Amino acid sequence: MRQARSLAHFMALVLLACVLITAGCTYSPYNPPPLAFSGDSAAAKETVVVPTLNTPAPKSRNVIWCATFQMCWDELKPLVGPIDVPGAQDIIRRLDGAHINAADMPKDRYYAVAGRVKDGIVGKIQSEMAAKFPQVKPNLPPMDNDREALAYAYLNDAVKFRTAYFDHERGDDFTDSVGNKTHVTSFGLFDKSREAAVNDTLAHQIEILYCRGEDYRPREFVLDLDKKSDPTQLILACVEPKETLAATWQDVQSKIANWKPAKDEREFGDHDSLAVPNVNYKIQHSFKELDASPLLRTMQSIDFRLDRSGAALASEAYIAYAAAGRHFSFTRPFLIAMRKRGSTEPYFMMWVDNAELLCK
Numbered sequence: 299m300r301q302a303r304s305l306a307h308f309m310a311l312v313l314l315a316c317v318l319i320t321a322g323c324t325y326s327p328y329n330p331p332p333l334a335f336s337g338d339s340a341a342a343k344e345t346v347v348v349p350t351l352n353t354p355a356p357k358s359r360n361v362i363w364c365a366t367f368q369m370c371w372d373e374l375k376p377l378v379g380p381i382d383v384p385g386a387q388d389i390i391r392r393l394d395g396a397h398i399n400a401a402d403m404p405k406d407r408y409y410a411v412a413g414r415v416k417d418g419i420v421g422k423i424q425s426e427m428a429a430k431f432p433q434v435k436p437n438l439p440p441m442d443n444d445r446e447a448l449a450y451a452y453l454n455d456a457v458k459f460r461t462a463y464f465d466h467e468r469g470d471d472f473t474d475s476v477g478n479k480t481h482v483t484s485f486g487l488f489d490k491s492r493e494a495a496v497n498d499t500l501a502h503q504i505e506i507l508y509c510r511g512e513d514y515r516p517r518e519f520v521l522d523l524d525k526k527s528d529p530t531q532l533i534l535a536c537v538e539p540k541e542t543l544a545a546t547w548q549d550v551q552s553k554i555a556n557w558k559p560a561k562d563e564r565e566f567g568d569h570d571s572l573a574v575p576n577v578n579y580k581i582q583h584s585f586k587e588l589d590a591s592p593l594l595r596t597m598q599s600i601d602f603r604l605d606r607s608g609a610a611l612a613s614e615a616y617i618a619y620a621a622a623g624r625h626f627s628f629t630r631p632f633l634i635a636m637r638k639r640g641s642t643e644p645y646f647m648m649w650v651d652n653a654e655l656l657c658k
Contacts, residue, residue, distance in 0.1 A: 328462065328607050331483055331576040339583040347583040347598065350392040351544035358475050362581065363543055365398050366410075366615035367598045369451035372398055373412035374617050378447055381619075383591040390588075404455050404529055406430075412449035415441045419448050427452065439595055439618045447619040456610040457532040459524045461499050463572075463606040464488045470573045475539075485606035486572035501566035507533070508553040509563065520550055523574075524608070532609050534574065577604040593620050 339347050345360035350368065355361040371393045375381070381390060409430055413419030420441055427436050431454060441448055463485045470484040487497050505525035511517030520535040537553065540546040566572075582599045589596055598615040631651045 330603060330607075331578050331605050333578050333580060334576075335579040335581060337580075337582070339581050342581060345581070347581065347600070348543065349389055349585055350396045351547070352392055352396070352542045353389075355539065355542055355546075361543055362600060362602075364453065364598065364600050364611070364613040364615075365403070366408075366451040366453050366600075366613045367585070367596070367617075368393065368396055368398050369408070369410040369453075370412070370449040370615045370617045373410050373451070374447065374449035374619060377412050377414070377449075378619050381594075383588055383594065385590060386587040388587075389585065403453075407455045408451070408453040410449075410451040412447060414444070415446045415448065416444035423448070423450050434614075437597070437599065437614060437616070439597070439616060441618065443620060445620075449617045449619070450614070451616075452614040454612045455530055456608060457524060457527045457530050458608040459503065459606075460526065461496060461503055462608075463500060463523075463574075464496070465606055466573065470575065472575055482575045484573050484575050486574055487566075487570075500572075501570065504566050504572070506559075506564045506566070508535075508550075508557045509559070510553075510557075518553070520554060521572075527608075532604075574604070576606075577602060579603075588617075594618065595620075 335342055335345075339345065342360075344358070345362065346356060347362045348355065349363075351363055353363075375394070383390060409427060411419070411423060411426070413422060420438060423436055423438065427434060431452065434452065434454070436450060436452070438448070438450065464487065466484045466486060469481055471479045472482045473479050487500050503524050503526075505522040506519065507522055508518070508520040509516045510519070516536075518535075518537050520533060520537070523532050523534065533550070535550045537546065537550060540549055580599070580601045582597065584598075585596045588594045595618040596616070599613060601610075601612040603610045631649070633649050
């Protein structure tokens with residue numbers, strides 16, 4: 299029985315290889331696509347990084363958000379109290395009003411902490427990150443003042459498709475929001491007419507969460523590219539963007555919840571096709587509105603890749619808070635008292651309430 303199973307398995311692999319060769323497709327060893335962008339966000343002219351999901355999203359721009367910066371803010375606020383930066387009231391209001399719920403985060407795949415330099419926060423971050431993510435060396439700012447505080451967050455998550463998709467040999471044209479076309483590399487199912495044996499497996503891997511429009515070319519649709527991935531779900535949605543990422547996400551959730559299709563409409567059919575552009579970037583961003591204050595230094599890095607193998611995300615952020623030097627100013631009503639040193643009772647007191655006796 300065992301020999302029969304082994305022979306059947308071997309024959310299936312041979313058949314798969316023959317079909318792929320016949321189809322002209324090399325289901326080759328995986329190689330990630332080359333980086334499309336690597337560097338500071340200032341060099342990315344058509345992309346913005348936003349601090350919160352409800353930050354207005356500029357039109358005709360890529361808009362990126364990751365939870366790590368909000369995680370830093372959530373850790374820092376209880377430590378230092380209200381933060382006030384002239385000219386940055388809007389971003390602070392949005393950060394204060396948002397919050398990352400630990401229940402929404404992938405367990406054991408993130409780290410967030412805040413503390414003061416005098417209490418050893420830098421060493422704490424380094425030692426705890428080494429224990430939890432030994433392959434990562436935290437990117438921390440120089441901290442030379444015991445009164446400074448530091449908040450740090452790190453996130454590392456991935457979805458690996460159970461069956462890898464095919465690289466499209468010729469790529470596809472990506473049409474942006476203003477109609478410009480760019481030829482890009484892509485992945486998906488192989489052409490059904492070429493009978494690639496893995497297509498049936500890939501088709502059953504996908505779940506259609508929402509679909510609206512013509513039968514042959516849907517106008518709006520939402521897909522789960524691996525319906526059994528766990529604990530992380532990867533969702534791709536072609537929908538009309540809203541004024542913020544939060545509003546767009548709410549729209550997607552509403553469409554998914556209210557779509558009541560026939561059972562077979564959720565499944566990829568024999569003649570359905572899939573094309574997804576490869577995404578691969580490493581971007582670093584500082585929030586200039588907050589950095590304008592001498593009290594704050596900010597940084598967030600986001601590395602993201604989406605290709606035939608799945609999706610991978612790594613992000614870290616920090617907020618360095620420099621406690622301001624105390625300003626002792628008696629330029630408001632105050633008390634003057636004179637007493638013999640070591641004695642309890644004064645022999646002169648004055649409450650200065652107005653400027654009548656002050657030197658003009």
